[in-house]
Amino acid sequence: MMSMNLVDAWAQNLSFSKQPFPSKSPIGFIHHPKFEPLFLKSRRPISSLGVSAVLTGEEARVSTRRDDAAPFDFNAYVVDKANHVNKALDDAVVVGNPPMIHDAMRYSLLAGGKRVRPMLCIAACDIVGGAQAAAIPAACAVEMIHTMSLIHDDLPCMDNDDLRRGKPTNHKVFGENVAVLAGDALLAYAFEFMAKATVGVAAERILAAVGELAKAIGTEGLVAGQVVDLHFTGDANVGLDTLEYIHIHKTAALLEASVVLGAIMGGGSSEQIEKLRTFARKIGLLFQVVDDILDVTKSSEELGKTAGKDLATDKTTYPKLLGLEKAIEFAEQLNEEAKAQLDGFNPSKAAPLLALADYIAHRQN
Numbered sequence: 210m211m212s213m214n215l216v217d218a219w220a221q222n223l224s225f226s227k228q229p230f231p232s233k234s235p236i237g238f239i240h241h242p243k244f245e246p247l248f249l250k251s252r253r254p255i256s257s258l259g260v261s262a263v264l265t266g267e268e269a270r271v272s273t274r275r276d277d278a279a280p281f282d283f284n285a286y287v288v289d290k291a292n293h294v295n296k297a298l299d300d301a302v303v304v305g306n307p308p309m310i311h312d313a314m315r316y317s318l319l320a321g322g323k324r325v326r327p328m329l330c331i332a333a334c335d336i337v338g339g340a341q342a343a344a345i346p347a348a349c350a351v352e353m354i355h356t357m358s359l360i361h362d363d364l365p366c367m368d369n370d371d372l373r374r375g376k377p378t379n380h381k382v383f384g385e386n387v388a389v390l391a392g393d394a395l396l397a398y399a400f401e402f403m404a405k406a407t408v409g410v411a412a413e414r415i416l417a418a419v420g421e422l423a424k425a426i427g428t429e430g431l432v433a434g435q436v437v438d439l440h441f442t443g444d445a446n447v448g449l450d451t452l453e454y455i456h457i458h459k460t461a462a463l464l465e466a467s468v469v470l471g472a473i474m475g476g477g478s479s480e481q482i483e484k485l486r487t488f489a490r491k492i493g494l495l496f497q498v499v500d501d502i503l504d505v506t507k508s509s510e511e512l513g514k515t516a517g518k519d520l521a522t523d524k525t526t527y528p529k530l531l532g533l534e535k536a537i538e539f540a541e542q543l544n545e546e547a548k549a550q551l552d553g554f555n556p557s558k559a560a561p562l563l564a565l566a567d568y569i570a571h572r573q574n
Contacts, residue, residue, distance in 0.1 A: 281560035283568065287328065293341070294327040295319070297349050301402055302395075313383040313391035314398075318356045320374045325496075325569065326351045326464060330471035332561040333485050336554050339475020346406035347418055347470040353399035354426055355463060357392040358435075364388060367439070396426075410474050418470045425466035434459025438524075447525040453494070460500075461493025468562075484550050491547035492566050498540045499572060501526035505533065507574065544570040 298318055304311045327348035334344035363370040363378040364385060370378055380388035400419060407415050424430060438455045441447045468489035472482045505528050527536040547566050551559045 281557075281564055283561075283564040286561055286564070287568075290328045290331055291324045293331075293345065294324050294348055294352065297345050298352060301349055301406070302353075302398070309383065309387060310390055310394055313379060313387050314395055316382060317360050317373070317379045317391065318353065318395065320376055322352075322374055323572075324352065325565065326355050326467040328565060329464065329467040329489065329562070330474075332565060333468040333471030333477075333489075334475035335471075336485070336551075336558045336562060337472050337475040337477035337481050338558075339471070339477075340409070343407065343410050343474045344471045346403045347422075347474050348467070349406075350399040350403040350422065351463060351467045351470065353395045353402070354422070357395040357399075358426075358431060358463070360388050360392040360395075362435070367435070407474065414473050414476075418473045421469055421473065422466050425462040430458055430462035430466075434462065442524050444525070447530075449530055452525050452527070452530060456494055456497040457490065460497040461490050464493035464496060465489040481554075484553075488547050488550035488562065488566075491543050491550070492569050495540055495543040495547065495566070496569050498527045498536060498543065499570060501528055502533065502536055502540065503572075503574065540570055 299315075302311065302314050302318055304315065330348040330351055331341055331344045334341065359373060360379045362368045363373055364380055371381055372378060378388075379391060383391065400422070403422070404415060404419060426432065434455045434457070437451065438459055441451060441455070465486060468485050469482055472485045477485070504526065527539065531539060544566055548563055551562055
């Protein structure tokens with residue numbers, strides 16, 4: 210039986226929620242001169258890193274072997290886990306009354322996508338010795354919430370996008386009002402589904418997972434990142450500290466929650482959970498750095514969403530602040546630092562997370 214310490218400590222351990230809030234005016238935000246970005250603290254000088262061909266349009270290379278581990282078939286793993294998650298999502302959100310809202314929910318939820326967050330959740334459960342069945346409801350919950358964030362991000366009042374995963378965005382098909390409600394419904398149902406569908410896991414662990422997920426998407430997580438992102442769009446004076454604040458909250462928080470939820474549901478110890486939390490936070494920031502790079506190096510057809518949007522809206526990105534080459538180097542460094550957190554775990558069980566980190570770093574869309 211898990212100690213209640215995990216339940217009591219989940220909020221305290223969310224270190225991304227403790228970062229200073231960057232601001233720039235008495236009625237808006239004031240730049241915090243003492244704010245030190247989380248990843249800049251341990252960053253080697255960028256100039257000391259070798260430039261990789263990854264992320265520049267060449268075929269992605271994903272590491273599938275470690276010196277001390279057997280070969281790992283990453284492609285087979287992706288197909289297997291995506292199939293499990295897709296079926297679970299299809300079964301979880303069925304068409305009911307009123308049909309329109311359920312159609313809108315399913316339209317975006319089942320539109321494909323890489324299912325990176327559910328895979329991270331399942332892999333984290335496995336690395337601490339848990340059964341996949343224990344993580345599936347949480348994996349579905351994080352994908353429901355991720356889908357909600359995409360529906361809302363695409364709205365005209367937010368990022369105003371017309372294309373998502375190669376298809377018209379939700380509000381283009383169902384209208385803005387229904388799209389907002391579809392996102393709201395997915396958000397609410399994510400917690401209901403995780404609470405009701407999780408079996409074979411101690412109640413206190415489920416409670417800890419619910420709290421972890423809520424914290425990750427609220428005003429100290431995803432919402433905070435989105436608000437600051439909207440406020441600073443078009444601001445030429447945004448620095449690395451504010452940019453990192455945005456992405457640790459807007460992107461990394463949900464990826465972090467995906468991994469931590471899997472580790473909690475799988476029965477992980479506090480020490481294991483914290484190592485995996487650090488791993489996840491680094492690949493969460495990595496995910497956004499890669500997104501920024503792809504936005505300026507790929508076409509809309511290649512990405513399945515509108516390319517060049519960051520440039521068109523004058524959004525601050527890592528290529529804009531660092532230059533493309535340095536942004537690529539930073540991505541490589543984050544990947545290596547993330548994978549170092551998995552030292553000490555069973556190599557065969559760590560293989561999926563190692564490969565997922567490489568996939569995030571080397572993806573082409």
